[in-house]
Amino acid sequence: MEPAANYQSDVLVIGSGAAGLTTALQLADHVSVIVVSKGPLTEGSTYYAQGGIAAVFDENDSVESHIEDTLNAGAGLCDRDAVKFTTSNARDALQWLIEAGVGFDQVGSDKSKPEYHLNREGGHSHRRILHAADATGRAVQTTLQEKVLQHPNITVLERFNAVDLITGQRINKANGCYGAYLWNRKQEQVETASARYVVLATGGASKVYQYTSNPDIASGDGIAMAWRAGCSVTNMEFNQFHPTCLFHPNAHSFLLTEALRGEGALLRRPDGSRFMDGFHELAELAPRDVVARAIDYEMKRLGADCMYLDISHQSVEFIQQHFPTIYKKCLELGIDISKDPMPVVPAAHYTCGGVTTNLNAETDLPGLYAVGEVAYTGLHGANRMASNSLLECLVFARAASQHILSKGPGAAPLSNIPAWDESKVSNSDEEVVIQHNWHELRLFMWDYVGIVRTSKRLERALHRIQLLQQEISDYYSNFRVSNNLLELRNLVQVAELIVRSAMSRKESRGLHYILDYPELLPQAKPTRLIPDATTR
Known part of the structure; x- marks a missing residue:
């Protein structure tokens, strides 16, 4: 076995989705960054996100409307300052992505003056969802990771699990975060990473549930590590269940984006009758918590395995243009969505609470930041509105980066952090x-x-x-x-x-x-x- 490594950088970013990669790119022109990826770079929730990112690009829309929609969806529990901060910075964050090369869908042929195709999703009063067909997350992830892999100041550690944060209490130093212990999955040993600042961007915890739309890595690592390090958490009771995951033994919790309902898809019982108009005035476009409970209620009331989502009123051409990934996946499973309804069930999808942060993404522990789904910023309240999640990643990654850079050079990373002690343990046979x-x-x-x-x-x-x-x-x-x-x-x-x-x-x-x-x-x-x- 090779000796355990001791990595050092100015900033250690734990997580490699939109939040982590945006943070790294915002910092890397000025400081050295290590990005820790639990699996391959692409294996995170960002890559699988279908719907899009909310921002005001329509002249008939307004930031004030985006604020009110978010507050309404959050059931009275959003922090208004966080909502205003996020929505006010949304367009700049999206413009940065566009300049980075993310190809959002456009209408018209004049590329010099792009006009973006905007979807409408549940809880939104206007069309304000920028998207790349129905694979927005993949477009964002692949664009960002290409830039990260090319940047000379960014080192990527793939297939490393963060074990625990290295705090002052652990190493007899002043209160703060000094790095993390990492389990090198290739070498099967625990190694050390020290840094001036640590950014948690580890995503949510939906894997705590039997049925989830999330990839396997969504196991709440950052939330648990921050808690053990002494950070508070907020609103952990609010777990969002996405109303419409494809119900099929070979679908592996394949998500059916809310944009389907934004384009008129209807929810139906097994007998073909509609039911959402009996639960909410917005029917299929009601907030996610309402739609998920309605589907759950109807399934239990009828003893049904699933409900159905029907977009067969749209043409094959329309469906193939706007939902190519979903159309192809369903066709592989024997479902032609231009003719047949899709069987759907709710599944755990998003952790609305998380590690408590302020508008600079700072946690309670000096030197530790949290960005994205791992964090509680106050944006989502008691229910996250559709397509505000990737937006939160971008806005708060930029905020954390700016705050870190504003602090100046500071002290160098510690070089004498004690190695992980495995002297008293053995390999498990159980x-x-x-x-x-x-x-x-x-x-x-x-x-x-x-x-x-x-x-x-x-x-x-x-x-x-x-x-x-x-x-x-x-x-x-x-x-x-x-x-x-x-x-x-x-x-x-x-x-x-x-x-x-x-x-x-x-x-x-x-x-x-x-x-x-x-x-x-x-x-x-x-x-x-x-x-x-x-x-x-």
């Missing part, structure tokens, strides 16, 4: 135990902490989590780390934060719907959890 715990956690989180909750279900979930935590703690203390063990440890921690946050909210608001407390409280307050000394 990997099957991790797999069993993994499946148990995701199943009871789906059953007990899903779209509709009760106090009794939450209590049962917490009891099961506590048992798992003890097992994992014993296991983690005795055996060398592995990808599955690290992810399970983080998922169980995030599951506890979700459940404790849900238990503390005695109302139904946005994505948190609990049968014991169906009404809204008169005053909307965020749920903030703060770790104590025994938690770290």
